[in-house]
Amino acid sequence: MKKILLLAVFSLVLVACDRPKDRPNADRNTSSSYNADNTAVNARDRNMTTPTSFNQSENEADRAITQKIRQAIMADNSLSNNAKNIKIITSNGVVILRGPVASNAEKELIMRKINGMHGITRVNNNLEVTRTN
Numbered sequence: 280m281k282k283i284l285l286l287a288v289f290s291l292v293l294v295a296c297d298r299p300k301d302r303p304n305a306d307r308n309t310s311s312s313y314n315a316d317n318t319a320v321n322a323r324d325r326n327m328t329t330p331t332s333f334n335q336s337e338n339e340a341d342r343a344i345t346q347k348i349r350q351a352i353m354a355d356n357s358l359s360n361n362a363k364n365i366k367i368i369t370s371n372g373v374v375i376l377r378g379p380v381a382s383n384a385e386k387e388l389i390m391r392k393i394n395g396m397h398g399i400t401r402v403n404n405n406l407e408v409t410r411t412n
Contacts (some may be wrong), residue, residue: 330366330368330375330377340372341369341370341372344369344372344398345374347396348367348393355388355392357388358380358385358388359380361378362381365406371400372398373401374393374399374401376403378406378407380407380408380409383408385408386406
């Protein structure tokens with residue numbers, strides 16, 4: 280019985296020590312500028328007319344376009360995390376971009392990266408600027 284009790288106490292101590300002491304809320308986003316409530320976005324995405332990742336074509340050419348765009352975005356360290364996580368949906372050479380970006384400059388930079396990529400017939404830029412610059 281003592282072994283079980285010691286094991287339970289030891290487990291509790293390990294859990295308590297898991298969070299860094301200098302950052303008591305390390306697992307919470309305490310920034311007041313970030314709105315974690317994305318209920319409206321989720322409701323919009325349930326609308327059958329809004330493109331989602333399910334609309335991504337599985338043909339090799341479309342997957343290659345999406346991959347090239349994602350690689351170009353991820354390689355640019357000047358882009359925000361939101362910009363690096365935009366939705367990129369390609370079907371029959373048509374690219375749809377959706378999601379938040381930090382500024383108009385980011386939106387334009389992403390478009391410059393895409394312009395001239397082989398196989399793209401049109402880009403529907405539905406990126407949302409979260410703040411203006």
